[in-house]
Amino acid sequence: MTTPMPDPSGAPxxxxxxxxxxxxxVVTRALDTSxxxxxxxxxxxxxxxxxxxxxxxxxxxxxxxxxxxxxFPTYRELGVAVAAxxxxxxxxxxxxxxxxxxxxxxxxxxxxxxQAVVGGSVLHAVGWALGRALDGENGVAxxxxxxxxxxxxxxxxxxxxxxxxxxxVVFFVQNNRWALSVPLHRQVAGESVAARAGGYGIxxxxxxxxxxxxxxxxxxxxxxxxxxxxxxxxxxxxxxRRGPHATSDDPGRYRSLxxxxxxxxxxxxxxxxxxxxxxxxxxxxxxxxxxxxxxRIDALHAVLVASSPxxxxxxxxxxxxxxxxxxxxxxxxxxxxxxxx
Amino acid sequence: xxxxxxxxxxxxxxxRSLSMQQALNAxxxxxxxxxxxxxxxGEDVGALGGVFRVTDALQSRxxxxxxxxxxxxxxxxxxxAVGLAMAGWRPVPEIQFDGFAFPAFDQxxxxxxxxxxxxxxxxxxxxTVRVPSFGGIRAPEHHGESLEAYFAHVxxxxxxxxxxxxxxxxxxxxxxxxxxxxxxxxxxxxYWNPGEVTQEPGALEGAVIAxxxxxxxxxxxxxxxxxxxxxxxxxxxDGVELxxxxxxxxxxxxxPALAESIGRTGRAVIVHEAPLSGGLGxxxxxxxxxxxxxxxxxxxxxxxxxxxxxxxxxxxxxxIPDVDRILFGVRRVLEYGRG
Numbered sequence: 001m002t003t004p005m006p007d008p009s010g011a012p013x014x015x016x017x018x019x020x021x022x023x024x025x026v027v028t029r030a031l032d033t034s035x036x037x038x039x040x041x042x043x044x045x046x047x048x049x050x051x052x053x054x055x056x057x058x059x060x061x062x063x064x065x066x067x068x069x070x071x072f073p074t075y076r077e078l079g080v081a082v083a084a085x086x087x088x089x090x091x092x093x094x095x096x097x098x099x100x101x102x103x104x105x106x107x108x109x110x111x112x113x114x115q116a117v118v119g120g121s122v123l124h125a126v127g128w129a130l131g132r133a134l135d136g137e138n139g140v141a142x143x144x145x146x147x148x149x150x151x152x153x154x155x156x157x158x159x160x161x162x163x164x165x166x167x168x169v170v171f172f173v174q175n176n177r178w179a180l181s182v183p184l185h186r187q188v189a190g191e192s193v194a195a196r197a198g199g200y201g202i203x204x205x206x207x208x209x210x211x212x213x214x215x216x217x218x219x220x221x222x223x224x225x226x227x228x229x230x231x232x233x234x235x236x237x238x239x240x241r242r243g244p245h246a247t248s249d250d251p252g253r254y255r256s257l258x259x260x261x262x263x264x265x266x267x268x269x270x271x272x273x274x275x276x277x278x279x280x281x282x283x284x285x286x287x288x289x290x291x292x293x294x295x296r297i298d299a300l301h302a303v304l305v306a307s308s309p310x311x312x313x314x315x316x317x318x319x320x321x322x323x324x325x326x327x328x329x330x331x332x333x334x335x336x337x338x339x340x341x
Numbered sequence: 342x343x344x345x346x347x348x349x350x351x352x353x354x355x356x357r358s359l360s361m362q363q364a365l366n367a368x369x370x371x372x373x374x375x376x377x378x379x380x381x382x383g384e385d386v387g388a389l390g391g392v393f394r395v396t397d398a399l400q401s402r403x404x405x406x407x408x409x410x411x412x413x414x415x416x417x418x419x420x421x422a423v424g425l426a427m428a429g430w431r432p433v434p435e436i437q438f439d440g441f442a443f444p445a446f447d448q449x450x451x452x453x454x455x456x457x458x459x460x461x462x463x464x465x466x467x468x469t470v471r472v473p474s475f476g477g478i479r480a481p482e483h484h485g486e487s488l489e490a491y492f493a494h495v496x497x498x499x500x501x502x503x504x505x506x507x508x509x510x511x512x513x514x515x516x517x518x519x520x521x522x523x524x525x526x527x528x529x530x531x532y533w534n535p536g537e538v539t540q541e542p543g544a545l546e547g548a549v550i551a552x553x554x555x556x557x558x559x560x561x562x563x564x565x566x567x568x569x570x571x572x573x574x575x576x577x578x579d580g581v582e583l584x585x586x587x588x589x590x591x592x593x594x595x596x597p598a599l600a601e602s603i604g605r606t607g608r609a610v611i612v613h614e615a616p617l618s619g620g621l622g623x624x625x626x627x628x629x630x631x632x633x634x635x636x637x638x639x640x641x642x643x644x645x646x647x648x649x650x651x652x653x654x655x656x657x658x659x660x661i662p663d664v665d666r667i668l669f670g671v672r673r674v675l676e677y678g679r680g
Contacts, residue, residue, distance in 0.1 A: 101459035112427070113459045117451050123417060124452070127424020127432075134380075134406055135428070154448070157417035164412050165421075318462045319496050321520035324593035327496075 003229050005203040008221035013213045015280035021062060021212045022271050022281070023289050025054040028079040029268055030293040031088070032243075034301065035078070035095065039247040043304060045097045048076045052242030055267035056174050056209035058083045060142065060237070063219025064170075066110045068139045072125040075116045077144055086111050089303050098310050119145060119152030122171070126158045126232075130167040133230055140226045141169045148179025150193040159234065163200040168226035170219065171234045174209060176241035181254040194236035202232050209237025210267035213274075240264070312340035356539050362532040364506035365395045365471075368513035369433065373403050376431060379517060381408045383418055383435030383471075392437055393473055393532055415441050419448035419470065423456060426466045433517055439474045439526075440483025440651075446491075453522050454497030469516045469523045474502070475563050475614050476661055477530030479654035486651055487615035489562070492524045493592040493624070500591040502526040504551070504566035506535065508589065511542035526591075528563035547595035550602065554584035557608035557674050560599070560625060562588045565612045565662065572667045583671065591621060599625070600632040607638035608674040614661050617645045639677030644670040 032049050039047045050057065057079030064071065066084060073080055081091045081104075090104030094114045101113035112128075115121050125143035132139035149155055150173060162169045173193045177184045184191055197204025203225065207218040215237055222233040240263035244251050251260075275281040316323070316331040323331075335341050359367065373379045381399055383391075387410040390397030400408040411418050415436055422432040436442045442449070449470065457465045476485030492500045499521055503509040509527070516523040543549075551566050552573050559569040566587045573583035586602050588595065603609045609629050611622040622643040629641050644662045652660050 099461065101461075103461070106460050106463055113456070113464070115452070115459065117447065120420075120447065120452055123420025123448065124424035124427060126417075127421035127426070128428045129424070130421065131425040131428025131430050134430070141424075154416055154420060157412070157414040158420065160412050160414070161417045161421055165409070318458045318460075320499075321457065321462070321465050324499070325596065326593055 002198070002201050002203055003225075003231050005205070005225045005233065006221055008205070008207075008217040011217040011220050013216060015275075015278065017062065017216065018213060018271065018275060019281060019285075021055075021058050021216065022268070022275060023292070024058045024083045025079070025212065025268050025271065026289050027293045027296060028054045028058065028082045030297050031082065031300070032078055034297050035092075036243070036247060038301070038304070044092075044095045044247075046247050047095050048246040049243035050076050050078055050241075052240045052263060052267065053174055053176055053209070054079050055212035055271065056215055056237040056239045059212040059215025060144075060172050060219045063216045064140065064142055064223050068137065069142060069223065070110055070112060070125075070128055070139060071142045071144070072112045072121040072128075073114055073144050074118070074121070074146070074149070075114055076146075077114070080144065081111060084109065084111055088300055089307070092300075092304055096304065096307065098307065099314070119149040119154045122149070122155050122158040123161070125169050126162045126165070126167045129162070129169045130165055133166065133168060138227050139168070140223050141167070142223070143169055143171050145171065145173055146179065147173065147175045147177065147184055147187050147193060148182070151179070151187055159196070159200045159202070159232065162232035163202045166230040167232060168230050169232040170222045170226055171232065172219070173234065173236040174239055175236050176239050178241045178245070178255070180245040180249070181251075183255070192236060194234045197234040200232075200234075202234065204234040204236070206236045206238060209239035210264065210270060212267065212271055239267075242266075312338055356537055358535050359506045359510070359538050360533050360535050361503070361506045361509045361527070362393055362395055364510040364536075364538050365513055365527065366397050366399070367538070368510045368517075369396060369399060370402065372433075372514055372517045373399065373407065376517075378429065378431040379407070380425060380430050380432050381435070382411050382421075382432070384411060384413050384437045386410060386435050391435060393529065395471070395473075395527070396435065415445035416448050419445040419453060422468050422470070423448065423452050423466065426468050427456070427464050431467045431517065433469045433471060436470060436472045438480075438484045439472055439486040439488055442470075442472055442488055449492070449498070449524075450495050454495045457521070458497060465520050466522045467520050469513070469519070469525050471513075471525045471527060473529040473532075474526040475528050475530060476651060476657055477564055479657065482651070482653070485657065487613065487646070488524070489526060489591040489613075490615055490619060490621045493621060498522055498524055498592065500524045500526065501589060502528060502563040502591060503589065504528065504531065504561075504563060504587050507538045510538045511545055512589065515542070515545045526563060530564040531567065534567070547590060548586050548588045548598035551585040551587040552583070554582035555606055556582050557610060557671055558584045558586050558602045558606045559610050559612055559667070559671070560586045560588055561612040562591060563614070565614060568662070568664065569612055569667065572664050572671065575664065575668065576671060581671070581675065594625065594628065596628055596632060599629055603629050603633045604636050607633075607636050609633075609637075610642040610644060610667065610670040610674055612644045612662050612667055612670070614646050616648045617643060618648050620645055639674040642670045642674050
């Protein structure tokens with residue numbers, strides 16, 4: 001039976017939190033925009049922008065507790081990494097082509113390695129959350145997925161396993177209305193992933209994913225519900241992927257400017273208007289945030305530009321804890337024959 | 342392997358006569374008693390004790406937290422095992438039958454096999470995936486498949502198959518203690534054959550000579566080892582001394598053992614249940630030609646299942662290498678070049 005989840009609208013949101021969210025969203029946007037430029041300049045082989053999903057990503061992290069919880073990202077979670085204060089040089093190691101999965105410490109960062117099978121990590125969140133519960137710990141796993149991933153069988157299996165095995169997972173669905181080139185109605189006939197939650201006997205909640213306060217409240221409530229009851233929750237943040245799927249994409253082939261206009265107001269503008277209207281921030285504060293973001297990105301850029309390709313020997317490390325004789329022999333042969341030793 | 346693990350791995354109750362199914366059950370029970378991080382889960386492994394009773398009574402001994410039934414979904418089982426390993430557990434999931442490993446293929450190949458690499462050693466995967474495997478029991482479709490070639494091809498996985506109760510006990514203990522993911526293929530046709538399980542494990546890495554001989558080497562694993570020993574018995578009546586090399590580990594393959602045995606006999610017949618094309622026999626033949634090229638007296642022979650979908654019970658015995666087909670293979674390598 002589904003245990004009722006408290007109404008998230010009662011969760012407190014103060015001005016400090018909103019200012020913090022705003023600063024993180026601005027850094028995320030600036031970094032995301034820069035990353036597209038860096039790809040055009042040849043620094044990154046490819047990059048999947050998240051433009052438009054900043055409120056959903058930042059709000060979701062602020063609603064979790066990174067002293068105990070673990071986040072399971074996809075490949076489009078830069079805002080999550082920024083909000084979780086992950087080492088961004090390590091994070092961009094993935095996009096630079098240095099290392100698939102990134103070079104940050106996934107355990108210390110509370111962010112599992114980036115992986116690119118759509119829906120592939122959602123089951124890992126279930127196993128991890130179950131494992132923490134078996135240890136008597138109160139960690140909640142946050143599984144990031146999108147409307148496209150919701151079509152994967154693994155996502156169904158994960159929601160069902162989590163519900164049956166009582167694994168405290170928040171399935172955080174960023175419904176950005178596009179699965180690469182395919183619109184939501186061609187992916188999810190009911191147009192809501194959270195609507196499926198009832199079938200699993202767990203709470204499902206839809207939230208305005210471009211309202212960071214609403215995302216934070218819903219996430220906070222969902223995480224605490226999962227923690228208290230070991231019951232998973234499906235939380236669906238309705239948002240819009242304002243950029244292309246990736247830097248190699250051409251959205252003009254599958255959506256019009258009129259389609260894009262349905263995205264509504266930009267989440268950063270919305271938060272800025274709110275902070276201005278309430279008097280929680282003024283022009284000079286916003287200017288400082290922009291300056292800080294620019295400085296941070298310039299510093300990161302300098303490090304990324306100076307970063308070296310990984311040494312060739314990286315190929316052979318960590319395939320196994322105990323390498324096979326065959327792999328050891330291949331490594332030795334490579335050392336004799338390669339000029340990248 | 343460290344001496345501590347070796348010490349702990351000795352079968353605690355001395356010499357016992359057990360079936361392979363009982364030996365595997367004892368190995369799981371002893372591993373769980375030794376290491377509180379070991380978890381057993383899968384379809385029907387709890388109250389039922391598994392469809393082959395390999396997990397019999399484990400739930401009553403270790404509780405429902407450490408031995409639990411999952412929903413009926415193999416990808417879910419393996420994906421959950423990956424997450425449990427990330428949380429520091431040592432999962433031993435069961436895939437109920439070989440043919441149902443395919444729904445879990447992505448989680449095994451793209452996730453389980455790569456997590457240690459992807460995380461640069463931060464998230465090792467000490468997971469042992471038990472799979473009742475191979476044919477020979479008149480089972481329905483998808484209950485008689487050979488998976489070794491698929492999984493031996495995947496970087497990051499190790500693959501092993503025991504051929505008798507003693508090996509089943511000790512190799513399963515070894516696999517569970519391994520820090521890397523191991524695909525553990527149990528020859529279900531041998532589940533009920535008894536054998537002695539002794540306290541001393543013996544060598545646990547690499548191949549073992551199941552029967553010594555000098556005229557040709559039969560290379561086999563799983564249920565084919567016993568069949569090859571039977572072939573060797575018959576050949577001995579005609580004065581032909583066949584060596585049977587029980588490969589055990591299908592990844593990594595024991596190259597020195599191949600080189601030593603076939604370098605000595607000069608002739609090799611590889612026997613496996615899986616279809617010929619793309620089977621592990623091809624990899625073995627390449628290794629043997631490289632390791633023993635100058636000493637080979639005949640081309641390497643392969644006696645295998647045919648390139649057909651695994652058949653229904655009526656035709657199973659036509660598909661799996663039988664004594665006669667293996668003897669024909671032996672004759673081909675012995676008579677090669679005699680005209």
